[in-house]
Amino acid sequence: MGYAIRRLLVFPVVMFGVSVFVFVAVRLVPGDAIIAMLGTESGLLTPDQRAALAAYFGLDQNWFVQFWRWFSHVLQGDFGTSTTYGKPVLEIILNSFPLTLELALLSMLIALAIGLPAGVFAATRKDKPADLILRIVAMIGQSTPGFVVGLLAIFVLSVGFGVLPEMGSFVPITEDPLRNLGQLILPALTLGTAFAAAVIRISRAAMLDILSEDYVRTARSKGLSDRKVIWRHALPNALIPVVTLSGVEFGYLLGGAVLIEQIFALPGLGRVVLDAIQQRDYALVQGSVLFVAFNFMVVNLLVDLAYSALDPRIRLDKG
Amino acid sequence: MLRTIFKHPSGRIGLTIIGIFVLAALLGKLGITPHDPLMQDRLARLQGPSAQHLFGTDLFGRDVFSRLMMGIGQSFVVAFFSVAAASLFGTVLGLTAAWFGGFWDGTVMRLMDVLLAFPAILLALLIIAIFGPSGWTSVLAIAIVYTPIFTRVVRGPALSLKTRDFVDAARTFGSGRGYIMTRHLMLNLVAPLSVQITLALAWALLTEAGLSFLGLGTQPPYASLGLMLADARNLMEMAPWLLFFPAATVMFAVLGFNLLGDAMRDILDPKTRRALG
Secondary structure, eight states, X not given: OXXXXXXXXXXXXXXXHHHHHHHHHHHHSSSXXXXXXXXXXXXXXXXXXXXXXXXXXXXXXXXXXXXXHHHHHHXXXXXXXXXXXOSXXXXXXXXXXXXXXXXXXXXXXXXXXXXXXXXXXXXXXXXXXXXXXXXXXXXXXXXXXXXXXXXXXXXXXXIISOOOOOOSSOOOTXXXXXXXXXXXXXXXXHHHHHHHHHHHHHHHHHHXXXXXXXXXHHHXXXXXXXXXXXXXXXXXXXXXXXXXXXXXXXXHHHTOOHHHHHHTTOOSHHHHHHHHHHHTOHHHHHHHHHHHHHHHHHHHHHHHHHHHHHOTTOOOOOO | OHHHHHHSHHHHHHHHHHHHHHHHHHHHHHTOOSSOTTOOOXXXXXXXXXXXXXXXXXXXXXXXXXXXXXXXXXHHXXXXXXXXXXXXXXXXXXXXXXXXXXXXXXXXXXXXXXXXXXXXXHHHHHHHHHHOSXXXXXXXXXXXXXXXXXXXXXXXXXXXXXXXXHXXXXXXXXXXXXXXXIIIIHHHHHHHHHHHHHHHHHHHHHHHHHHHHTTSSSOTTSOOHHHHHHXXXXXXXXXXXXXXXXXXXXXXXXXXXXXXXXXXXXXXXXXXXXXXX
16 A cells, blocks of 8 residues: 555544544643633522533533533534633634644744755765854754744844834734734744755755765766756755754744744634643633644655655655 | 764763763752752842842842752752663563563554553653652653653664574574663663663653643652743743743753764764754
8 A cells, every 4th residue: 555545534533533532631731610710600500501512512521522512513623612712713823823724834934945955065075164163053043942042132133123013912924914924034033044054964964865866976977067066956855854854843833833923912723722731721622722733644644755855766655 | 882972073072061960950959059959038039140149030039040950950850860760661661571471562562562552741741640740750751751762763773683693693592682681781771772762851851841840740848840830931031040040951951962872873873963963
């Protein structure tokens, strides 16, 4: 059986496992959903009102019934109603997802724009000063947590230039693209430069590997210019590990950059999940985590498939 | 082994950094710090670095240097225990999955697939939500996040080792499977495991800092690196040292393990060196 087909067959099994895991995990969170929803006001509820609320949100049934109800609705695209917002879960997710997607795309773009040329450049200057400096910078970059980079960026901006990044009221790109970009550029730079370090390391290593291959030597001996050899012959093959790494990182970012969203006060998917967990909003946690895991798995699947398509020599059968 | 690592340039730097940090962590855990990290001194609030307070004082007049030592101790304990647990569970699961195959292998690997379907920080958040935020919950969360990775690292090589002649030979000598697994397979897995453990430690330090930054790890008044960074957030214009020293500390600690991991990969596994540099 082909690798792709096998992966596709396993996909729903794992997704079901993820659903069960999330469902049980959320119910193990201590505390009562109705108290979490209404705060101290929940003390004013009569037992009848409580029971009615519980029945409305389906909390009066046992776990198996609750799970089946939830799961069969999810399969029809209905993720339930958030207890905190009183809105459909899917609506909340889809409201915060554009920001997360935009941030993920922007930071990937920045990371590749910095990392790829720098990595190739370092590879062509192997062991010369430029290479050493880039390697040190990349190593330090990879060792600095993204949220620390973000804090330092805010510090430099506020102390060095006396400006604070605009925070609080987020403007979607559809309303005011320029202001939106102004709000996202710093978080995107933060995430982008942090990931650029990894891109530098992997593209340099891949490039060095390829440059020692016979076909590159052949191209050189034909008298092709260095530039042509590097960009035309070597780079396409060196891109394979970069694609894999970027794909995995992109999958992570689609889950919402919890820490960065926290620092820059962005209402993205990571924030939704974090708040939902703290509010014990069962339906919202289940829905959003399932959504994130689904995206993550799809992206990883695509990366795997792209990987074997880009290089037919790679056999992924021995997973 | 140590000598070989020491000959490697990044191994030398990495080991030195880790050595210094381990010393600081030990002293911090034992409470041998220049000042009491929890003692507040209202008269000495938000003082810049000086001879008296090397890295300055925080909002409550507590000595930042001493708090950093305490924080390093806390971060290292969390990183060490979580990676120890993850590598232990991962190795047992990976080895038994490879050895017994069939239903057990399928069950274990699908379970690991489920865990791997979550972005790491999200899974950690879920686990912390269940057990409540604390240092030990961080250990559990990081251990669960990292177990599938160790399981995979062990299962792959163990599958191919299992079919090698020396395993058959051991079997014909009448060795039990427990003996074969622990002696013959484990010995050959030491190299990939030790590289993975070093890199996992770097990653665990990062995650611990992130979780405690969100207020979901170590709880105040105890110090942890992430918590100190969170406290610095609103004060950094007034007291930049509150941001810089913890930031540099996290960075160097992670750097140490990354450098060591790189060096070990170079030394132990010439094949991956080509792939990952």
